[in-house]
Amino acid sequence: MKRPLITLLTDFGTQDHYVAAMKGVILGICPNAQIIDITHDIPPFQIGAGAYTLAQAVPTFPQGAVHVAVVDPGVGSARRAIAARAGGHLFIAPDNGLLSLVPGAAHQKTVFEITNSRLFRRPVSKTFHGRDIFAPVAAHLAGGVALTKVGPRLAAWNKGNELTPQPDGSGGWNGRVLSIDRFGNIVTPFHWKDFAAVAQRPSRLRIGSLTVTDFAETFDSMPVGRVALIRGSADFLEVCLRQGSAAEVAGAAFGTAINLAFT
């Protein structure tokens, strides 16, 4: 018997009771659920970083999984909560762009507003929808409740494409740092498939005071102590320093501007 699979991604951290409260609620409704943490260490309120990390993790999971994502600076406001199906996966999130990078989500039509309060934990607090709305709705979906029961279908939702690279007017692209990983590798918003489409390879990347022109095939083939570009495991262009932190060298943080040139 296959167990329903629910993943969680939040900016709640792991120090408080918040994540455990979501899991307790889920197991009360769907005792058989397998709950997997994607991460709870998204920097507080950074919707872009959450969107990137969710999009990287989701395709590795088997279809049918229910993914709950909560990075939600607007909790308690009028922002909508949504449930969606994309690429064989189900998603529960605030409607703030958090699902914008999920493969297939941009063209998704099966998006519903979550309004059916019979699926909620009562009473619904004004500050903790993760526990009172997102977790119980996910558990009901994992347990077999139909997606159409959560509320009305939406014609439009927040595709939050502020992270999409833009042409710089000189044949190159401008973008912003999507993520900096534990090793200090800088993930850029430039995806390998874009280079393939234009049959081009970038020649120069600028970030902060740093200009990078070297490409490497593997971490191991990089000279120690010298920043280089690499095709990351997520197929985005990354700026790396072998056994060191490229982010530290570049002075880069989430959101730092990047320019990519071709010649």
Added chain:
Amino acid sequence: MKRPLITLLTDFGTQDHYVAAMKGVILGICPNAQIIDITHDIPPFQIGAGAYTLAQAVPTFPQGAVHVAVVDPGVGSARRAIAARAGGHLFIAPDNGLLSLVPGAAHQKTVFEITNSRLFRRPVSKTFHGRDIFAPVAAHLAGGVALTKVGPRLAAWNKGNELTPQPDGSGGWNGRVLSIDRFGNIVTPFHWKDFAAVAQRPSRLRIGSLTVTDFAETFDSMPVGRVALIRGSADFLEVCLRQGSAAEVAGAAFGTAINLAFT
């Protein structure tokens, strides 16, 4: 078939092998157990913070769960280990006040001292009772061993109410910070039901050099950059700063004194 549910709360952190060792022992005794982490990031030896976090998480879990809590500065000393039933949940902890805030625990009579060494992992080390006593006893209880088998019933145990607010002699209350969450929200020990009981609303809170008189209904309705009081998701009064850290502004830490006045 419902799987036995065991939660873990410790101050062990997640860097070392300590938490995994507890899980290994549990799965060796009760292979079918579902193990959920509440948190392992309680500040070292902070029994009060552990008690608060445990009390917030527990009511979200289904009844029948076994909760193991280990914040244990007295490990290896004469402090007792206890097992208790409260509110349909089972608890395993050192007898140092860690269970004092669990709903219903204060009036609990079914508390037992853990002395039955046949339920332990052998040999019992002097420094790691989490692995050698708390984890295996929890696994045996989750697997069906009766609570009465762990050892003798206790007439008295440590209800550790040093965190309970006290009257300040001027119609207000004194207390200390229960917790500071990842977002810098300050959790006070003043519970909403106490205000309801006296049909009063507090008018002013003092913490460090800060005096707060504003109330907000939601995070979203708070002016950015201005500290306000809010009814937290745990029904305790919280001091919050929208999209910022109230704890930083107030210079507050776990245990900082707070005064609450009514007019």
Added chain:
Amino acid sequence: MKRPLITLLTDFGTQDHYVAAMKGVILGICPNAQIIDITHDIPPFQIGAGAYTLAQAVPTFPQGAVHVAVVDPGVGSARRAIAARAGGHLFIAPDNGLLSLVPGAAHQKTVFEITNSRLFRRPVSKTFHGRDIFAPVAAHLAGGVALTKVGPRLAAWNKGNELTPQPDGSGGWNGRVLSIDRFGNIVTPFHWKDFAAVAQRPSRLRIGSLTVTDFAETFDSMPVGRVALIRGSADFLEVCLRQGSAAEVAGAAFGTAINLAFT
């Protein structure tokens, strides 16, 4: 029905999608797997710390578990990936010494090189073998694939004994810090069974500018504010400070030199 048990130990941290990607791949191949995190907070590239932590956790788990360990500065290079059986447990790791401290591993003969690409996730990236090789191979083994199917048996593998204490020429031993735990306790590489073998007890430990001559039986019997030696829960000699950080007092870090003398 017993569920296949897979543990994970990495230096990936928990902020990124890396660990979740490994779990997603595992659950796609072996939906029934129980996945337990040992830790993901091994300091980046510190193979010795990973080896120590893995060795401490493994013996607490039931036999038959599959342990995946990834601390892998050589990812993408010619370093081999190995699968091994030791003490009733299965192991998947890069061949860089990460398995060197596992009980029984040093004398192990059933070690195989992982070369069978039919067990991999395709395409195999050059930078993320955790997701593309280690996780899927572990899931296949947990699901019943025979160890001999992963690739050819190896006559020799990396037993990485650079952490083994060496005689200092004066009747004592030299070694280096194996680990520093969350509480600042310093784990030395000197194992209690070595003292038993020589019917001796050490009399003096030197680390940095610190000389320690006091022994304590329990944390509780240590005077507050004074560093002492203790038999740790892992049976290694540890340097501890009651309710304080011995590592801070000694200025010790992972790898700091230690000398142990007998009289």
